[in-house]
Amino acid sequence: MSGYSNLQPFVGWAWCANNLADIVLADTRWYLDGASGKDAYHAGHIPGAVFVDMDQHLSGPASKEAGRNPLPHARVFASGMCETGISDSDVVIAYDDAGGVIAARLVWMLRSLGRKAAVLDGGIASYPGVLATTASTRLSAHFPAQAWPQALLADISASSSDKYKVMDARNRDRFEGRQDPIDPRPGHIPGAVNVPCRENLDSTGRLLPAQHLRENFERAGVVSGENTIAYCGSGVTACHNLLVMEHLGLGRGQLFVGGWSQYGHATDRPVETA
DSSP: OGGGTTOOSEEOHHHHHHTGGGEEEEEOOOOTTOOOHHHHHHHOBOTTOEEOOHHHHSOOOOBTTTBSSOOOOHHHHHHHHHHHTOOTTOEEEEEOSSTTTTHHHHHHHHHHTTOEEEEETTGGGGOOSOOBOSOOOOOOOOOOOOOOOGGGBOOHHHHTOTTSEEEEOSOHHHHTTSOOSSSSSOSBOTTOEEOOGGGGBOTTSOBOOHHHHHHHHHHTTOOOSTTEEEEOSSSSTHHHHHHHHHHTTOOOOEEOTTHHHHHTTOTTSOOBOO
């Protein structure tokens, strides 16, 4: 698989079609309202795709102290990949039905460990064929546990430090504190800028042209991954912003995985609204 060492964070279906023999397709559909991603997978998925469960394999136990979707223990993630049939040498292309903002979590996790992974640009809607309803299975694979790289992670203290550019990936209404049906306090981390991850996409759920994306980030003052921390509600969609930065050649930022679901519960910390 050495030919994929420079795999970019996003690929289109045409690229996948030309490399089907060498890739593993991963369906990562997950819904904040509690709807079942697994049910959506069984109702119709890209042929050959395996299902990767956000709650079971890509998140640890939720708590006020750690947030809704903390990173799982390295052994839990490795076990999940093994059970799913994803090895540490596989090229993984993840998709969802949300323009990639959910699939970005698995891709960021794999890439942070030095594995080869990318988001399918446009998600399941970009697949031109007939969807499958029979679950795909793969033999158990070898995926050794590996500690999460601390250099790519930020904690709640760093997210409040003026040494960093802090970037919030949530929709503008939640960032501005106009409404928040999920977390206990509306608003955002003081000093944070808003780069809504869903504004990285056009109306079809595909990435906007690179120049447009770059302008969106520059408008918020984000010009480099260095000393940049990304967060969202719980460390899922913020990964999309981090991958877009990598896509634009801005380097790698850090993920505050606890996000607003952790920060909002820390009542001793200040909150800012629009």
